[in-house]
Amino acid sequence: MTTVTNLGFPRMGTRRELKPAxxxxxxxxxxxxxxxxxxxxxxxxxWTLQREAGAQVVPCNDxxxxxxxxxxxxxxxxxxxxxxxxxxxxxxxGYFALARGAQRDDVDLHALEMTKWFDxxxxxxxxxxxxxxxxxLRTHKPVEEFLEAKAQGIxxxxxxxxxxxxxxLSKTIDGSDRLALLDRLLPVYAELLGKLKDAGAxxxxxxxxxxxxxxxxxxxxxxxxxxxxxxxxxxxxxLLTTYFGALDDNxxxxxxxxxxxxxxxxxxxxxxxxxxxxxxxxxxVLSLGVVDGRNIWRTDLxxxxxxxxxxxxxxxxxxxxxxxxxSLLHIPIDVSLETELSSExxxxxxxxxxxxxxxxxxxxxxxxxxxxxxxxDARQRQVSRRQSSDVHRPDVIxxxxxxxxxxxxxxxxxxxxRDAQRKRFTLPLFPTTTIGSFPQTKDVREAxxxxxxxxxQHADYEAFLQEQTxxxxxxxxxxxxxxxxxxxxxxxxxxxxxGEQLDGFAFTKHGWVQSYGSRCVKPxxxxxxxxxxxxxxxxxxxxxxxxxxRPMKGMLTGPVTVLQWSFVRDDQPRSATCCQxxxxxxxxxxxxxxxxxGIIQIDEPALREGLPLRRKEWASYLDWAVECFRxxxxxxxxxxxxxTHMCYSEFNDIIEAVAAMDADVISIETSRSRMALLDAFVxxxxxxxxxxxxxxxxxxxxxxxxxxxxxxxxxTAVLGPEQLWVNPDCGLKxxxxxxxxxxxxxLVEAAHIMRxxxxxxx
Ligand SMILES: Nc1nc2c(c(=O)[nH]1)N[C@@H](CNc1ccc(C(=O)N[C@@H](CCC(=O)N[C@@H](CCC(=O)N[C@@H](CCC(=O)O)C(=O)O)C(=O)O)C(=O)O)cc1)CN2
Ligand code: MET
Ligand SMILES: [Zn+2]
Numbered sequence: 001m002t003t004v005t006n007l008g009f010p011r012m013g014t015r016r017e018l019k020p021a022x023x024x025x026x027x028x029x030x031x032x033x034x035x036x037x038x039x040x041x042x043x044x045x046x047w048t049l050q051r052e053a054g055a056q057v058v059p060c061n062d063x064x065x066x067x068x069x070x071x072x073x074x075x076x077x078x079x080x081x082x083x084x085x086x087x088x089x090x091x092x093x094g095y096f097a098l099a100r101g102a103q104r105d106d107v108d109l110h111a112l113e114m115t116k117w118f119d120x121x122x123x124x125x126x127x128x129x130x131x132x133x134x135x136x137l138r139t140h141k142p143v144e145e146f147l148e149a150k151a152q153g154i155x156x157x158x159x160x161x162x163x164x165x166x167x168x169l170s171k172t173i174d175g176s177d178r179l180a181l182l183d184r185l186l187p188v189y190a191e192l193l194g195k196l197k198d199a200g201a202x203x204x205x206x207x208x209x210x211x212x213x214x215x216x217x218x219x220x221x222x223x224x225x226x227x228x229x230x231x232x233x234x235x236x237x238x239l240l241t242t243y244f245g246a247l248d249d250n251x252x253x254x255x256x257x258x259x260x261x262x263x264x265x266x267x268x269x270x271x272x273x274x275x276x277x278x279x280x281x282x283x284x285v286l287s288l289g290v291v292d293g294r295n296i297w298r299t300d301l302x303x304x305x306x307x308x309x310x311x312x313x314x315x316x317x318x319x320x321x322x323x324x325x326x327s328l329l330h331i332p333i334d335v336s337l338e339t340e341l342s343s344e345x346x347x348x349x350x351x352x353x354x355x356x357x358x359x360x361x362x363x364x365x366x367x368x369x370x371x372x373x374x375x376x377d378a379r380q381r382q383v384s385r386r387q388s389s390d391v392h393r394p395d396v397i398x399x400x401x402x403x404x405x406x407x408x409x410x411x412x413x414x415x416x417x418r419d420a421q422r423k424r425f426t427l428p429l430f431p432t433t434t435i436g437s438f439p440q441t442k443d444v445r446e447a448x449x450x451x452x453x454x455x456x457q458h459a460d461y462e463a464f465l466q467e468q469t470x471x472x473x474x475x476x477x478x479x480x481x482x483x484x485x486x487x488x489x490x491x492x493x494x495x496x497x498x499g500e501q502l503d504g505f506a507f508t509k510h511g512w513v514q515s516y517g518s519r520c521v522k523p524x525x526x527x528x529x530x531x532x533x534x535x536x537x538x539x540x541x542x543x544x545x546x547x548x549x550r551p552m553k554g555m556l557t558g559p560v561t562v563l564q565w566s567f568v569r570d571d572q573p574r575s576a577t578c579c580q581x582x583x584x585x586x587x588x589x590x591x592x593x594x595x596x597x598g599i600i601q602i603d604e605p606a607l608r609e610g611l612p613l614r615r616k617e618w619a620s621y622l623d624w625a626v627e628c629f630r631x632x633x634x635x636x637x638x639x640x641x642x643x644t645h646m647c648y649s650e651f652n653d654i655i656e657a658v659a660a661m662d663a664d665v666i667s668i669e670t671s672r673s674r675m676a677l678l679d680a681f682v683x684x685x686x687x688x689x690x691x692x693x694x695x696x697x698x699x700x701x702x703x704x705x706x707x708x709x710x711x712x713x714x715x716t717a718v719l720g721p722e723q724l725w726v727n728p729d730c731g732l733k734x735x736x737x738x739x740x741x742x743x744x745x746x747l748v749e750a751a752h753i754m755r756x757x758x759x760x761x762x
Pocket of ligand 1: 121442445446448449491492493494495496515516518519520521522565734
């Protein structure tokens with residue numbers, strides 16, 4: 001009979017219980033037992049919840065105290081030498097040191113790199129390997145979590161990150177070939193699988209998400225080798241699990257690997273079903289990802305049921321499993337907690353629990369007529385969404401339709417604008433600025449929490465924010481920054497803040513999704529046509545400008561980033577929604593200009609992560625993404641200076657698109673790479689101005705003046721001094737005031753030194 005399964009569950013808890021437990025332990029390591037106890041309770045609660053919702057197979061080892069890639073590296077003992085003493089003495093402290101670094105007594109360890117998990121807003125820790133890397137089983141976490149579930153009467157299916165994806169998601173520090181380590185890695189996977197079998201596991205979900213990427217011949221050989229070796233040992237059955245896209249040209253390979261079943265993503269890639277059915281070996285189990293693990297909409301069951309029936313007719317119920325498209329890590333847990341949403345909107349939504357319930361309905365619909373009522377209910381929800389006048393706004397559609405090429409084009413070419421702007425602002429060489437946010441201290445967050453819960457009056461909250469903004473501006477003036485910012489104290493998050501003010505958006509109370517470690521975001525939900533009922537940032541920017549005679553930079557989040565970090569409607573192309581956002585933000589840009597704000601920054605840190613996973617789809621994405629940015633930015637006069645900001649980006653592949661954005665100034669993150677990320681701009685002869693970050697804001701460490709001067713010298717060696725700005729890598733919201741004060745003072749001093757050096761040469 002067809003089985004309802006799940007591939008992974010959020011870890012943080014419906015009330016983010018894991019977050020304070022983690023942060024308490026990081027602050028005070030005597031809280032260790034309490035952290036582990038919270039974690040155990042969460043696992044138990046989540047297994048029970050999934051069973052109650054209808055999952056017959058629930059995952060284990062999907063839980064993590066920080067990140068599952070880090071767990072895998074740690075388990076395999078793939079930890080760099082510098083952490084080893086600490087990890088041996090105190091395994092938990094060693095584990096977190098890899099993720100967060102450690103400074104105490106005689107220990108000073110920096111953290112491993114963190115990067116985006118495929119095209120999600122989740123970040124994983126990048127394992128750091130080298131040519132002489134060896135592996136062994138350092139922990140038995142998957143076995144322990146399997147036994148923990150078993151003790152609770154649950155026969156869970158352990159999740160492992162597969163050996164090939166593990167290597168492909170890692171990096172080597174010596175430039176050696178990651179896949180060359182496979183031979184050494186496989187015996188450890190074999191040992192682990194043997195132990196899982198001994199513990200009683202019948203099946204293991206082995207994730208190889210890299211199978212949806214462009215993979216070359218070497219990668220293919222690695223998959224073949226891996227699963228041939230793992231076929232030769234006594235082990236549980238393996239469900240080879242792929243998600244976030246189509247197998248496409250990797251399908252033949254995936255179906256030939258010596259495993260026992262295959263999971264495919266039919267949400268992102270519904271069209272692959274027939275090919276998958278054709279390729280599937282006769283004994284294989286097939287797991288169909290039919291509800292969207294990446295988004296929060298209820299599934300159109302009438303659309304999905306025929307797919308399932310087709311598979312059922314071909315392979316029968318025994319070999320068929322129904323699942324979310326991917327782990328539910330990327331969505332919140334339970335929509336029934338969102339009592340403040342309108343009941344109509346809520347009826348369109350499905351969070352983790354509801355996704356599993358939908359799978360149960362589908363399973364029931366396959367086998368009996370009893371599910372008719374549930375199907376009809378689901379149908380009504382779709383109809384109500386399709387017909388809602390809240391969703392569909394003819395005036396918005398008309399405005400998008402009326403867009404033309406001129407709307408995406410500044411009035412004059414860059415050099416003309418540059419002259420107009422130089423006349424207007426008379427900035428020195430190496431102008432200094434920051435990226436927008438200043439420390440979001442506990443005070444700021446507490447005041448907002450009190451205001452939102454009604455414990456702080458509106459006027460008092462306003463006065464508090466004004467006070468913060470004033471202090472921030474005084475501080476910037478004192479240390480001598482050239483272009484100021486207001487500090488973003490009024491914003492909870494750079495995306496949520498805008499979502500809260502736009503029509504077509506809804507926001508949740510408990511819809512937290514893990515971004516990295518204990519840090520979460522609450523992505524807004526774009527459910528309808530987007531419109532801006534009133535200016536969003538003008539009041540704070542104008543207030544800030546009124547406090548200083550220096551230029552105040554307006555601060556907006558760009559359309560692509562708002563899109564990328566929200567839950568986006570699935571009833572029209574993402575590009576259409578992005579276009580609506582671009583128009584709403586264009587109006588904001590124009591209102592800022594009208595209010596006298598002459599410099600406006602439009603942040604697009606997520607532009608690059610929105611790139612499709614397959615290269616053949618890049619061009620069409622970049623076309624509309626850049627176009628949307630330009631629609632937002634292009635309405636202004638020549639002497640209004642448009643900045644953009646992109647952090648965590650590798651620019652080599654997309655430099656043409658970045659240039660096509662035609663921002664007058666772009667700030668980027670370059671300090672960790674010691675300016676290496678600048679190479680693309682140099683090679684491309686990027687014509688506009690650039691602020692390469694000279695201060696790594698991800699660490700409390702304060703960079704010295706000379707260190708920043710050295711970075712600026714490097715930049716000046718390859719770009720003209722008149723092209724360069726001086727700024728940190730990103731906003732300062734996660735920093736504290738003391739280090740911010742010292743670091744920015746040093747940054748201004750570094751710019752002074754550069755000005756003198758250039759003047760002497762001239
Ligand atoms: N959307 C988004 N995605 C992003 C980024 C980003 O800035 N935004 N940056 C990159 C890195 N990701 C990050 C993600 C989250 C955080 C972060 O600091 N998150 C905060 C929550 C931020 C927030 O929304 N805060 C709200 C709510 C704060 C809160 O939890 N309030 C408590 C009470 C707090 C108190 O009394 O101290 C409550 O409501 O219970 C606010 O400031 O208003 C956290 O997890 O701690 C930082 C970086 C990539 N993706
Ligand atoms: C993740 S990019 C952040 C940009 C934003 N203006 C800030 O300074 O926080
Ligand atoms: Zn940034």
